[in-house]
Amino acid sequence: MDMEGATTSSCFPQPHMERKMSAMTCEIFNELRLEGKLCDVVIKVNGFEFSAHKNILCSCSSYFRALFTSGWNNTEKKVYNIPGVSPDMMKLIIEYAYTRTVPITPDNVEKLLAAADQFNIMGIVRGCCEFLKSKLCLDNCIGICKLTDYYYCPELRQKAYMFILHNFEEMMKVSAEFLELSVTELRDIIEKDELNVKQEDAVFEAILKWISHDPQNRKQYISVLLPKVGGFDGINRLRSAEAYSPVANTWRTIPTMFNPRSNFGIEVVDDLLFVVGGFNGFTTTFNVECYDEKTEEWYDAHDMGIYRSALSCCVVPGLANVGEYTACREHLPGLAQRDEVKHSASTSTLPV
Structure with a gap:
């Protein structure tokens, strides 16, 4: 996730759901902590020690509240080793517990969000999300959206995803993150109604750019992605069709559909x-x-029994009732006949 050029930092106060302390109380307890007075707990992280007051840590974090009050721990226990966090992040967490503010920068926001999620400090989580919202751009919108796969940030996810959809045409031209999307992620984006492109050609261009980044492994997904574009010129639905060769990277016109x-x-x-x-x-x-x-011709297949649009298809081998599927349109003049005509009863009730 690239936030190059973003050098600002922000301090976010606590939200309403955390227990409030007056400014004077915060200042007094923080002074006591810094002086090492009346501290009743030592937090150890990778050999670094942080003296603190249990009540203050409990007031902003359910993690610490459970840690200090659990029946597994002696209430008189003073030293706790905390895994999964760096000393720098623990320092910010403890300072936040006393001051209810935290500096958020492009350099620390991801690690700080991870630490806040670990210790269930929603004030910092919200602060990190607001900071990331303010830094959304063409280069980092996909990375920020993917970050929400690991942390519960629904508003940030929605904001980042809509940014991708509304700026898709510009984003796919400059974003390195776009080329690293999975086929499922790309498919989900280009099939959304909110996708903002001036013409369908932009979606074709995006698909081809994505495939060309790793043609050996991605050319198999052409049949998955291209139908999401649809035969639409902005006014009419189309019968015309073209075939793409990933080897030659060229398109050629083929006969029109029925x-x-x-x-x-x-x-x-x-x-x-x-x-x-x-x-x-x-x-x-x-x-x-x-x-x-081989014949460069279209043939009728057995129609489905249900109207469907914006659908996906897959091949399911081994089903006894799936095997014969095609049928010539004999009543159309000039249509070549196939040597073998097949049909499928299964498609009358199920998608192909």
């Missing part, structure tokens, strides 16, 4: 490319057709 559609599902079975459901500009559809690259 039905205009966008937001369809797509999958390959026995070297046939199936296009399933979608939206035709007026209604969600249930029809299915498939393309044979």
Whole structure:
């Protein structure tokens, strides 16, 4: 997560849910701590020792409250070894317990958020989230969004995700983090209704850029990602189709589909490319057709029994009722006939 150039720091006070202390009380107890007077606990982190008062730590952290009052610990115990945190972060945590303010900077925000989450100090968690919201940009929005996978920060996650959607076209051109998205993460982004792009070409460009970053491992996902773009020119749903060669990095026009559609599902079975459901500009559809690259022609497949759009498809091998699926559209003049015509009863009730 890149926040290069962001050098400011912020101090965030406690939220209402933490137990408040008057400014005078905070000042007095902090002076006692710094002087080492009336301290009844020593927090040890990697050989560093921090003297403190149990009541003060308990007042801002349920972690310390449970630690000091647990039946597993003797109430007279004074020294506690705390794992999983650095001395620098523990120093900030203890200072926050006494002053209810904490300096947050681009250099410490991630470690501080992790420490605050560990000790369940919601004031610091909120402060870190507000700081990260204020630093959202094209370079770091994906990293900030991914950070919320590890910590409960729903408002920050929503803010970062909407930033990605609203600035997708610009973000994918400059963000190194974009190239490291998983196929699931990229698919989820480009299928959102809130995705802000001037033309569908921008989404095609983003998909190709992502695939080109690791073509050997990512070209297999073309059939997963391209249907999310849909055949839509901004006015009409389209019948036209193009095929992409990841080896040559080129597109070529192929015969048009029978039905205009966008937001369809797509999958390959026995070297046939199936296009399933979608939206035709007026209604969600249930029809299915498939393309044979060998004959360079489209064929009807057995229609689904349920209207579906913006769907995903997968191949499930080994099911006894899935195996025969295609059927020629014999009544269309000029359509070549296949030597073998198949159909599937399974697609009448289930997605392909």
